[in-house]
Amino acid sequence: MARCGCSGGLCNCSVQAGENVTLSGSGSAANPYVISADVPCSTVRACLSGGSGITFNTATGVIAAHLSGQAGNNVSIGPDGGLLVPTAGGQVLTGCGLSGNGSASSPVKANTQAWPYACNVDTFGGVVACDSQGRLRSEPRGKISFTSYFDDRTYNDIAVPAAQNTVIDSFSVNITNPDTCRPAQVYTEREVDVYLVLPAGAGAGTGHGSDEMFYTRNTGTGSIVGAHAQATKFIPEGLTLAPGATAPITLSATAGRGSGGAYYYQVHFILRALIVSL
Template sequence: MARCGCGGGQCNCAIAAGENVTLSGSGSVANPYVVSATLGCEDVRPCLSGTSGVDYNPAPGVISADLSGQAGNNRTLGSDGGLFVPTGSATVSVGRGLTGNGSGANRVKVSTGSWPYACSADTNGGVVVCDSNGRLRSEPRGKITYQQFFDSRDYPDITVPAAQNTVADTFSMPVTNTDPRRDAFVLVEREADVYFVLPAGAGAGAGYAGDEMYYLRNSGTSSIVGAHTQPPRCWPTRDCSRRVRARRSGAR
């Protein structure tokens, strides 16, 4: 240390030990001053406090991580005393079609039923996709529409011709497919009122598109007036245009 007020090889500096400080030596070259400081834990603890995420117990002076006790928290202290989050720990809550808790032993899964059909689900199962809002969607829903078409047409009496098949009239009706993605399957049901006047010995039939649905022959000796039929017919088709045919045979 710098010499202060020293003369004749003697130093007149006065040095005193303060709080928590010890002093030894005389200040000579052979016996210099040695200053030692000792600070106890009880002196440091008042300066410490617990904050967010830190737990401090001032009595023993222990500082540790403050682990939340909130349900679902999986962070723990490992065997070495460090913070530890087990791999695959449960981190989610599920419901509405989901099962599991997200752990390695109980992964989150979609709750599904069993496939009850003899065919394979790999080739015959539907598709489930995720839409732009993150919601699961199935394939487009099927649509059913019902349309009716009534048309009244009167015809003058037609002499029973000799030809086997004669087209009496043709009907058509437009059908709009309301599904924007799939072809429509159209089921057409048609009925037509047909009246026959059959002379003795004459016979006549009526049907649709060459398919005879009704036939009557007059085997008596006088005319049959007002013989009536209203045959229905269904077509599974994409083309709703069908012809109504009248088959007549017998007397000329």
């Protein structure tokens, strides 16, 4: 080292150890300077930090994988200290409605069957839905309900009108679809019973709607009291009720062709409703 005046195996350069540096030797050829540096862990840790997927402990200096605690995460630390994602193949147990073990050759799937009907599955197939608890649900079950309504009315003697099928009174009820899921078809069975008094020679007809269903004429010499016929009709209403909806149905009693002083004094109404939702 010429600038330091080194000669004769000696060096006159002044060498001083700095922070975290150690110095040994005299600088001679036989005993050269040896400079050693020692960087402490605390100094290195200040330069490191964790990131996505990594944890870093500044106190211990340990760097490790950060495993998410979110439900369904299968990543773990294996026996050899490495990251482990268990393979699903052969480890999935299936129950009713599912098949397969999760392997590539046997994936988990719905255990379906062939469509056994002549109609098209795309058009007529039902649905399977998931409820708020994560359970599979089929379509709602169909419902059939039956209700009956009755009304008996008494009048001061009223002459039977001459015009055929004249409405003499009406009975209305509200029909409600009990199914809150599906629309319903309504079918009714209707009965009207009009009680007549027919003096000798008198005649009268009764019915409901536009249909005269009973007619009689007294050909005797005395009065007929309580002449009546219980006329019944079954009617597909052509009425579709929306889920949970209510609609009125009216049953009208008619009378006509009254003659010879015929009169009525009582009407019995019977309305039975069959409500079908499928």
